[in-house]
Amino acid sequence: MSNDNPIRLTAATTGICNLPGITPASANAVSERLSENHRTHHIFFDQRGRHNHLVHNLLAIYDLGAPASVINDSYRRESSYQRDLSAVAPPSSPSKVDLSDPAQWKEYLGNPAAYGIFLEYFTKEIEKYGYETVVNKTLFDRSEKADDMLVRLFSGLTHPFIHVGYGLEFRQPAIVAEGLSMAAAQEAWFREFLISAEKKSQADQGDTTLVGLINEIQGNEKLRLAAQWEEGNKIKKMLQRALEEMLSYASRYKVPAEELQEKMAESINAVALFTAAAQREDKEIKIDFFYMHSHNSSLFLPVYLKQDWISEANKVRLLEWKTRINLAFYASQRAPELRIDEIRNYVPKEKPETNPWLNIIDRALKVKDDGHTAKFVRACIVGEKTCAPYQEHEDKGFVVRDDMWIKIAQMCIDSVEAEGEHWAMGVGFDEAWEKYGPKEQY
Numbered sequence: 001m002s003n004d005n006p007i008r009l010t011a012a013t014t015g016i017c018n019l020p021g022i023t024p025a026s027a028n029a030v031s032e033r034l035s036e037n038h039r040t041h042h043i044f045f046d047q048r049g050r051h052n053h054l055v056h057n058l059l060a061i062y063d064l065g066a067p068a069s070v071i072n073d074s075y076r077r078e079s080s081y082q083r084d085l086s087a088v089a090p091p092s093s094p095s096k097v098d099l100s101d102p103a104q105w106k107e108y109l110g111n112p113a114a115y116g117i118f119l120e121y122f123t124k125e126i127e128k129y130g131y132e133t134v135v136n137k138t139l140f141d142r143s144e145k146a147d148d149m150l151v152r153l154f155s156g157l158t159h160p161f162i163h164v165g166y167g168l169e170f171r172q173p174a175i176v177a178e179g180l181s182m183a184a185a186q187e188a189w190f191r192e193f194l195i196s197a198e199k200k201s202q203a204d205q206g207d208t209t210l211v212g213l214i215n216e217i218q219g220n221e222k223l224r225l226a227a228q229w230e231e232g233n234k235i236k237k238m239l240q241r242a243l244e245e246m247l248s249y250a251s252r253y254k255v256p257a258e259e260l261q262e263k264m265a266e267s268i269n270a271v272a273l274f275t276a277a278a279q280r281e282d283k284e285i286k287i288d289f290f291y292m293h294s295h296n297s298s299l300f301l302p303v304y305l306k307q308d309w310i311s312e313a314n315k316v317r318l319l320e321w322k323t324r325i326n327l328a329f330y331a332s333q334r335a336p337e338l339r340i341d342e343i344r345n346y347v348p349k350e351k352p353e354t355n356p357w358l359n360i361i362d363r364a365l366k367v368k369d370d371g372h373t374a375k376f377v378r379a380c381i382v383g384e385k386t387c388a389p390y391q392e393h394e395d396k397g398f399v400v401r402d403d404m405w406i407k408i409a410q411m412c413i414d415s416v417e418a419e420g421e422h423w424a425m426g427v428g429f430d431e432a433w434e435k436y437g438p439k440e441q442y
Contacts, residue, residue: 286423
């Protein structure tokens, strides 16, 4: 492995799943490929702002035990359509920009073309102070600037939250710099929702479970019907038309500091529930694309919350914001009825006699996508582990328990292996299901 690689993993560098299969060869492969990505590729692969998933993809399959050959093949496939970092013209040369100047920071903030400028800035800051200090200053110091960046961390379907999370999970300063730069290049249209929900929560009672809030959202017709099928960004449209209704539910989710771990587990449980149970009884199983991102990003809650350099108050705030975003995601796709028995009674396509997780992981590593499937499986593994201490707390909102985590992962794998699109779009809308066939029986 080259000594000048900015991303360096060894066989001892395991992720949160901590599974067997990581070898010196796989660690070397992921280090080489992601270092190349860091040096040469932009964080958005097109002008629409769609994200470069190479970090997410390769680290997910690496953590699941992918051999070097699979890591290299995935990189070759998914790097083929990325844009060169140098080809995306920044507003001006990075050497002429001083982002420590508030005026210049504001000038470039939210501009995807400025990603390279932010990357150079955050790289130097992290080299100087360490990523722990830079993350705290950038996201958590409760200043107007930090609050703005914390909002942007959840923009772009939570991709910056995921990306920084990967940097923390694998202890890679260069990936943390990428994630912070991605956040700085994102829009911040979640600001009014997140800031208003936080202010409103100070007066509201946090007296219900997340499952209870989901049920209430499902019953609110104005909120449920706020976004229309033909609209692209349904989350944004929903918040524009029904902000007060959404705030009335989001503000009631509160995290007492002494219940931080249990509330984190409840958040992970609830998002897995609405991601998997949003099905139609007469249709084949499909997972919603937007809900999938909420589920996949929940994996990083335990990563952030175990960092001893993030204060307890900021951990509480991060969990509250992430969970309120989850609720908004659920509402935005027409808040579909949740069919919990679709999970409980699910009969998988394959029925291995030994550990079903091994079958799921093996199949996930064979899926040729940009990493969403492997991320989904990782989130289920972490969800099962995180929620295990609360198995008997269904009255507190822990509906997903026992073998339901395995079944949710099996639903995902069976669905993406089927012909056609891997993910459904907007599962609360009748139109989303028109292209899908009847439920298969295995």
